Structure formats: C-alpha cells, structure tokens
Amino acid sequence: MTAIKVRGLTKSYGEVRAVRGIDLDIQPGEVFAVLGPNGAGKSTTVEILEGHRRRDGGEVSVLGVDPGQATREWRSRIGIVTQNADDKPEATVRELVTHFAGYYPAPMDPDEVMDRVGLREKERSRVRALSGGQRRRLDVALGIVGRPQLLFLDEPTTGFDPAARRAFWELISGLSDGGTTILLTTHYLDEAEALADRVAVVARGQVVAQGDPHSLGGRTGGQATVSWRENGERRSVRTGIPSRTVIELAERFDGEVPELTVTRPTLEDVYLSLIEETP
C-alpha cells in the first residue's frame, strides 16, 4: 500500500486555480520533498493531505484514508510539525510533551522524545527561554510523540543558521531510519538533496518534475559543460559526451589541459529552469 496516493487533485480559490491536477505516489518509509516557489500550490496540496483543507476534485488517500473524512484514529497515525511552539511561552518543554502524549493511544515516553530531539537538558525550561532552533525541535517533538507512521514537515529549517540546519537534518534522517514516512516541503534545494529519496517540483499548480534529486530533470544524463583555458581565454563547450571531449583536449594539449572543469547542472539550475518554463 502506498502511504500517500493523489490523483488529479484540484483546488481553486475563487478565480485562482491554485492546484491544477496533481498526482503523487509516496511509498511507506520514503522521505519525499515537495519543492516549489511561493504560490505554486505546494501549501494548499499539503494542507489537503493533512485534512486541514477541502479539495475541489480528484482522489486522495493518506494511509488508506480520505483526509476529507479525517477521524481521530487516522489523526493518531499522522504527525504534523507546525512552526509555532512559541504559542505557550509559559509552559515547560516537559509539560507540553507530556500533555500532547496524552492525546494518543500509544505515545512514546516523553523522556525518549526529548532525548530524540535533543531537548532533554531543556526539559524544565519555559518555552519562551528556548532559542529558535530549540523551539523547532520542540515542534518536532510534539509532531512525533504519538509515533506517527507519516510525518508532515512544513519548511522546517527556515531561519536556521547552517550548524543548526545540519543538526536538524540529522534528526530527520534518524526519524526516517526508524521507518517513518516523511513528507517535507522546503525552499532549500540542498535540504531536499540531503534528506529526500525523491522530490517533486510543483509550479503553477502542477507537478513539473518528479524523481530522485540526483537525477531530477535529466541532471545525470544530458548535457555537461567542459571548460578550459586556451590562448589566454576561457573556453567551454556543452556536450553529451564530455569524456570524449576531455580525451580530445588532452591529445591536443599533449598532456595537462589548463584549468579543466567538467560540470553538470546543479539541482538549483534544474529547479530554476523547471519553474521558469512557460505553462
């Protein structure tokens, strides 16, 4: 059984067609990233999957249930990480984790959850005394305390410094190793590349590309760029057979080619060209 299956999803706000026929298949245990610019229909899609928003058309199945008919039992099997653990500034970390555990049929031990997200030392701290990164860890703690089979993470590292982001990625990888299916939305391509097994790029309400982040948009096949220096100026050619080009250059220079590089488009290049293409 797929964890998430979406066929022909549509949603309009008045005249604006925010989602125009999205299909997705996400397998159990997979980390799946949804990339896309603001207003692409990314948040609307995820909110429909979370059962927070009604759809206009299409079929949606999340853990075998239509989120439009969400039950408590279904809610106990999913976790949603939102970005607002600062809304109860006077509560302590332990109080919130223990309280949320009480919503679920078979929650994790609060100590274990706090260990997992690295907040055990802060268990007696009031929420207002936590740093931004620690608050986001608390958000994750509240999202996973019910042992979800599927976790939704909405732009989890926005505003993090690089070290905090690396540490957060390790936390998410750890959850995934435990078998949790994760649906991640993000603006950061390096984040998608580091965490996701597969990514979908959403633009103008549609999935414009989908696949493994390393080969997305024909990154591994297709054209590479070979550059070098010759007669004092930088030269480059785009080619589908870069190895042959390098051999020819080596023969021509009879040895070392000055300042030789072979590059393929980065995920960012691919992403930007995908979202810029006209509909």
Place this chain on the structure above:
Amino acid sequence: MTQSGTAAPAATAPPMRLPSTLRVGLSRARLETLLFFRERTAVVFTFAFPIILLVIFGSIFDGVFEGTGISFSQVYAAGLIGAGVMSASFQNLGVSIAVERDEGTLKRLAGTPMPPVAYFIGKIGSVIVVAVLEVAILLVISLTLFGLRLPSDPVDWFTFVWVFLLGVTGSSLLGIAMSSVPRSSKSAAAIVTLPFVVLQFASGVYIPATQLPDWLIGFASVFPLKWMCQGFRSVFLGDEMAILELTGSYELARVALVLSAWVVGGLLLCLMTFTWKNRRDG
C-alpha cells in the same frame, strides 16, 4: 513494494484505544489553568482587575443608602462579583482564544487526535477554577473590609449557585464567540476589553441602574452581566434593597430566563462562528 519492518507490525496489531474525550478534556483544563496563572498579563487584567476596582471603589464611596443599613461599598461588592465572573469567563476566553487562533495553536490542535469537545471542556474547566477563586477573593475582601454579610437563608445560597453557574456558562460562550472578532492577537485585548468596560457601566456595576438613561439600560438588558449582578445583589443585599432596582424587584425569574437564553444562544453563536483557522489560513 518496500518491506518496512517497523510499520508492518503496527498495521496488523489490534487498534489501540484512543484516550477518552473526558480524560483529554481534564488534562487540557489542568494545563490551561496552570498556564493562566503563569501568564502575568492575564492574571493582572483578568484576575486582579475586579479585585483592585473593588478595593478602590469600596474605599472611595463609603456612604450609606438613606433609611437602610446598606453601604455603597456593599452594593459595589455585589456588582463586582458579577463583573468578576464575567471577567474570568468572557474576557478571559475572548482574548485567549483570539490569541490562540492567531498564533496557530488552534490549527496545531486540529491536526492532532484531540477531540474538539475536549478543547472546550478544558476552557470551561479552567474558567470555573479561575471564576471560583475570583469570587472567593472578592467575597473575602467584601466581608472583611466592606461589611458585606453572607446570606443565612439556604434559598439565597441556592440562588447564588445557579446565578453563578448560568452566568459563567453564558459569559464563557459569549467570550468564545467574541474571540472571532479581533483580527490579530495584538488587538485582541483591546477589542474584547473595551466593550466589556462599557457593558460594566451600562449594567449598573458602578452606578445604580436607577441613575442610568433608558437606552443604556435597554442595551445592557440584552447581555448577561446586568442580570448576573442583579442576581448577586439579591443574594447579598437582601429584599429591602430591591428598591435600588428599576422595577423595585430583583426579578429572579427573569434573571434565570435571560441567563438560560444566553446559554442556548451563546452555544448557537459559537457553533456558527468558531473556526480552528485564522484569517491567513483562509
């Protein structure tokens, strides 16, 4: 397709039982009460305000109504008990739920298996604790400083209990409905408090209704506060002071009717207006 070692046993195991709505509701009531008393702004504006006003008004106006043994401060005390109940319920919920909606707390809760009813059990439970404490403190001050007398007739105590319960419930529901009016958490306190202060003056908390213009009384008669105060005055001031009331009577039947109507109407209003999303969520 993939074999996932951890998910498979969970899928075949018998479904675990979800915690009961009552249990989650009581757990929420505990958390809400705890956090209310840790939040300094709420404690000062919601809890301490009626108490401070009682001390100030009771101390400034210490005269006695001619021909009776009842002092102005005793009349304030009875009225401020009503205002205190409304502050602990209407103002408390009107502001706190507006803030929770704006900051995404409600949306987060809606994404968990918490039963929606448990949220309201938590709110009402915490309001009852706060209101009982509020009234207890107002009573102790009134008894020790301003010579208020506790009623000796069990009938009066019965009136006290039903006025309190109907008043708390109706005002809470009105507060929950009011929480949908402010557009942001920043404006919530001002938008909820201003009409409440106006209502206190119009309802004869500070100035006896006999000295208020008719239109103001007509306005106040629509809301629960006037009737709650009237009910509490009947309990603490005795029959002879009914001359201070507009009709020369405490009209307890009418008090019961209007407060009950607010319980029903307030509930309908909440069902029509309550939303877990804020304006940005659309």
